[in-house]
Amino acid sequence: MELKSVDWLIMLLYFAFVIGIGFALKRYMKTSKDFFQAGRALPAWICGLAFISANLGAQEVLGMGASGAKYGLETAHFYGIGAIPAMIFVGIFMMPFYYGSKARSVPEFLRLRFDEKTRAFNACTFAVMTVFSSGISMYAMARLIQLLHVFDSMFRSLNWPQSGIFTFSIVLSAIIVLVYIFLGGLTSAIYNEVLQFAIIVAGFFPLVFLGLKNIGGWQGLKASLPDAYMHAWHGLGHASTNPMGVDAIGMGVGLGFVLGAGYWCTDFLVIQRAMATPDMDSARRVPLIAAIPKMFFPFLVIIPGLIAIALPTPHTTETVIHGADGAIIHNIQVVPQQIEQGKGIVPAKMNPVTGKPMLTASGQPLLDYDMATPNMLLHYFPTGLLGLGLTALLASFMSGMAGNVTAFNTVFTYDIYQSYLNKRASDHHYLVIGRWATVVGILLSIGTAYAAIAFNNIMDTLQLVFSFVNAPLFATFLLGMFWKRTTGHGAFAGLIAGTSAAMLHHGLTLPIEATPGIHGGWLTVVHHYPSDMAQNFWGAIFAFSANFIVTVIVSLITKPKPDSELVGLVHSLTPKPETGHLTWWKRPEALAVAILVVFVALSIFFA
Template sequence: MSFSTLDYCVLMAYILIIISVGLWVSRNKGGKKKNASEYFIADKSLKWWVIGTSLIASNISAEQFIAMSGSGFAIGMGIASYEFMAALTLIIVAVFFLPIFLKKGIYTMPEFLEQRYDKRVKTVMAIFWLVVFIFVNLASILYLGALTIKNVLFEGQSLLISGVVVDPLWIGIIALGLLAASFAIFGGLKAVAVTDVVQVVFLIGGGLVTTFVALKALGQGNAFDGFISLTRDHKDHFDMILTQGKTMIADGKGGMKDAYIDLPGISVLIGGMWIANLYYWGCNQFIIQRALAAKSIGEAQKGLAFAGFLKLLLPLIVVIPGIVAFALNADISKPDEAYPWLLSNIVPTGIKGLAFAALVAAIIGSVAGMLNSISTIFTMDIYKGFINKTASQNNLVLTGRISAGVALIIAFPVAIMLQNLDQAFQFIQEFTGFVSPGALAIFLLGFFWKKASANGALLAALGTFIFSVLFKFLTPSLPFMDRMGIVFLLCVLVMVVTAYIEGAKPSEKAITITPDMFKTTTKFKISAALIVIILTVIYTIWW
């Protein structure tokens, strides 16, 4: 992609702004050092708009821009169900999950599991999350982000520096990691959350401009006309619920497969996608940590509702461009090249820099959020729980910073190794899908069923892997989402049977649920109703 001087200036302006804001927030005010509460949960001071934007910045990476635009090119708006259903999930999490977490006053998800079950469950899940966050999530964000930069900025070519051939992939991985670390490691969650506000401005602003320019090109100078012709001339690409056998896509192995296997019709609305979304938005330290840092339950709920509205907007940024590329008959060899093609062939000088800054912002926000979550779990659940139970506040903050740095160093070579996988993103999604059904069962029954036991939780944690692997190999034609739904039900059954074998007595650590815990403000109710109405309209029009 040909960058002009103006494009480079726009990109450099973004980098300077994000570093400046991050360092400014990271400073020790009045020479006072940060304590653990300030570093890990921002001293419970985050406002709703910071929480909402930070959730989106952590959630969206360059892979969403590239992969979802690619799916938009190949499948259409059906892939947007991930974003639309997440908006509704955020409302459910805000009402039924957050009050329980905030009442417990926890720093981490493993800490909640110890309070509800026992230290064994906490330790198993803490170790699991650390392994997944470092070796799967952090490494994959760095790799896929750097790969995007290599393909978009350097057109997949190596660099010749002082006579030495250098792979831009290495440069991208290290540069992204260090840029995120410059404020995430020293400033803690508040620095991550405040810089996320800037990230989202670039992410959404740059993304919307790219979509507008693409629609304008399709409409021969009028973006609105472009959108109308897109929906009129390519109706099949606006089917939200796929029909089995109707849409064939590349399988990544040189053949073709039915898109239904990834988006199994009505199951998207009532099946396994709920498992993935409720786990991701409600039980995942990487995401929920922002809400744990809220000033109050009301502020946290408003933040999640705000994030819900932003999720409704995201398909316009990450899916529509792919459909436009399809309508423009983009000359590409695979769907994931759709977004880079738009940047190279449609987006004008100056706007390219802004669009690319949106990509970088998405990557940096995710890397910074992941580093903070890793340091929080290691410090509060492993270090303080087993290594130094009487650690001082300064010691905890120092440990958090060191653990984040070590995690980044480990992730660098792992990220490079991911290039040996044929389908790194699909591998990551599949691995996470093995875990989410059991983890969600453990949390939900821990919330709402007093007889759920620690032994049952441990068996569910083991069972989610066993059941998922068995279904994958014994029923390969079963859609991924349907498999998650079935495995979730089996894990719930395991916990129920275990409880009854043990005598089905209410646990001493059971959570006392009262109706007033789930009360919400009028403004939140109105926001929730608006999200439901918007989703109903979208699915009614493009069913």
Template sequence: MRPLDWVVLAVSLAGIVLYGLWRGRGSDTTQKYLLAGKTMPWYAMALSIMATQASAITFISTTGQSYVDGMRFVQFYFGLPLAMIIIAAYVAPRFHASGVYTAYEYLERRFDARTRALVSVIFLIQRGLAVGVALSAPALVLTVIMGWPSEVTTLLMGLTVIGYTVSGGIAAVTWTDFVQMLVMTLGLVAALVTALWLSPVDLGGALQVAGAAGRLNPAVWTFDLNDRYNVWSGVIGGMFLALAYFGCDQSQVQRYLTGKSIAQAKLSLLFNAVAKIPMQFFILFIGAMVFVFFTFTKPPVVFDPGVQAKAEQTAGYEAVEREFNVAWNARRAAAEALPGTEAEFKAAQKAMDVARAKAATLAGHEGLNDTNYIFLSFVTRYMPVGVVGLIMAAIFAAAMSTISAEINSLATVSVIDVYRRHLRKEADDRHYLRASRWATGFWGMYAVVTAQYATNLGSLIEAVNMLGSLFYGGLLGVFGLAFFYPKVTGRGAFYGVLLGEAAIFATRFGTEITFLWFNVIGCLVVIVAGVMISALERRGTAAAE
């Protein structure tokens, strides 16, 4: 990066942090610290929800996902609008009316303390693992740009986020999310404009090349449980995942619990129902346009700079590089001659992929997935001065919004559902406020440590959703029981969750069914098991009487 890029990045990040500290002032009670005194307007909540879900992973990995696999990942979100409507109509009003701090507090009122404790622990495990993945994305950026060790980059980002989150609580998190989402939008627009501007073909030509490469494939209608992304997995599995994430995950529920009214909370959810798919389509389209750019501008043999450097030191690299160059030239020639040369284009692409795999093997990284480095390579090598700094600021803003939201929600559940409920029941409000700040700091440092182990997960956007899908089916099922099955008992709910999680892990390790369906399977098992166990319990009670 050049000096102007560093200025843009530094000013953007400093402004965001200072704004968050300013908006978070006055968070001097537990209710203000964790729920912002229920004063948030709909537009702040709406962009906070969107920013929290977006994360730096969206920038780095979703664009790379589109580069290698086309735009079919957008089907992942096809069920989200319906999920948001259901949450706005049935879930948010119940949480608001109950006056709870956390979603899991509601479960004790409906069932019992052990169901609340079980689900709280599941959330802490799942979200605790995910926060490290979220922090690893911006660390990847700094490592690529600066060559700094990942330990240094994760610590730098972690301390920045911990600073304003510990100080201002959820108010600081929400208002910084609001600004960060605006910065992210500017970064996305800048990335697309630059990709199109640098390509030697116009928009029509770019669409023709992307189409020939199979990168413009937003809808796959074939029903296949083993195919990750098709219309059916997106509409059904994606809807269940969105219901669980936005309706049961405290990192999202806490956003609309801060609303000044239930009407404002509903508006924030419905905004996301309308805006989310277009935003993801736009991000994936950027990845497709980056593919077009690299069709006419030679890409590196391997996008991961560390692996590329290792490969260059090996004896067989020159032959592999020649093979790659021949294939790339053939692909470019086929692209320039379109239409009518689609077969030649795809054959050349396959030859490039073979050469890339050989280079990775030479470097000792057989089966390398360097999807997360593709967009970074484009940004750092080809973006104009100043725009690089803006894109970096957008990536960091996305990371900060997600990490701050996650450590704040982890702290909330730790204090409200564990510490205050089971360990220290009678302390005053100032004690719980201090405990919340300490818990926020703890989870922030936990994220710094766990981020060190999230560097070899392949596509981060897939990794984080696969991780969530191992737990979300159980969460969704128990809240389904709480909202819609009044005769289900605490015992039925508790053992239903355990059986649902067992079914998910059995599916994961015993079948080839893809992860979006885990949410459906887990939810249905929880509901069926909860209803049956409760019926047996009532029958046993009646027989005893």
């Protein structure tokens, strides 16, 4: 693979625009509200595209391609079961509470609904989650740069070890994101996310088109893969008959209800984008606007992974040529060992730091599914188009990093620093703290990037983190918003119980091909799951259930807040949002019905 001048030009222009947006917006960052909340003045369609783009980080673009290669079309359930219904629910039912409460963050809403200790617990766990999520994006970007051998010649000329390219790439990506967030805050992140959304679509649509054309269309793809990979509903009656190893309960409850709804309804990373709008109606439309392109993204991000695993696996070949003069020429085409031991164009995984091969528990080569989409770009894209495709990947990585960093600096400043360390300071002081929190978040993310090395699918890594944080939190929000009897003591005890249940489940279980450690089983192994994802889904179910049960029990024996303090925070005590002043097609309810109709039609078509 060789990048030409036009490829470099496309990528450099993108980086120039990204950093330029930060410098252009710096002069508008006069208050903490400007920096953390974008002044609550951005239009709904801008925030809607940012809402989905913030989710289009490495875990989406790279992780969904990796999951497509590893689990097949069953990955599409992350959109159908795990996203669209939850995005509609948060827009129609939950956004009025978030926006109407005037809370600046999700942990601050928990303080208003419950108490300070509940807020503190969620602020700390959420901060940890954003750091891990941002680190995953850094890891993915560094792997891509390492794969392209971008800095190989520079390291050789300086006599630096090639193993340092991975760390150098992580630091480089961190500096770029740090610059435009430090200067322009949330507004800079949102405008860059809109740009990144457009680039991702432009870069991946040609990849799907060329890939399907080359493999013989949809029928050719089906003929190249086992039947279980090409049917999203295959084997959900029994976990052992589908690649993901998840049955209908694990998929419906674990992904659809707990992890999916838990992410879209409680994760401040995406909620923050909706709260940057100027009014309630706009905030409610943001998740619904985002749901429209979300329905079509499986086509862009999952299919490349399916094609990558379906292509023939390259092997070292020897061709014998007999010359006219009787000479015999042996032409040997050598294929690297990690590619020969892979499947399709998905290679075996090498540790990016040590350069040594990684093996499963049974001693077989560990497939590097995260490289499915990048290898597709290198396999199909010519000069120029390759630059656009690589820029799309880089844009997705930085979108995920920036989204998590802006959420981290807001929660740290408002919910940790201001609440517990320095309550009486000027607005300018908090603006400064927010900028330095950005630096701290970036530095912590660099450290967590190395944890992702142990996984061969970053989506597995991310869902593991979500099962610890979002899954128990969703039980707290459901009870808090729809049962006025829920108390602060109950919510806090439930969060402790839910997070502890997730940790205990992870410590006692292990995927079949994994070794004890970061994959689980660090206490002892009492149960094996067919895959990391199956373990994540059931861990989320246990975390949610433990939180729900403990919250109900403790709430029944403790004193709740009076009704007067719960107006605007609990469904039964909150007036329904007025939408009579809007034309019917602008009302969130009408948009939600239209999305549901299209969603059901697409589900029937692809089933």
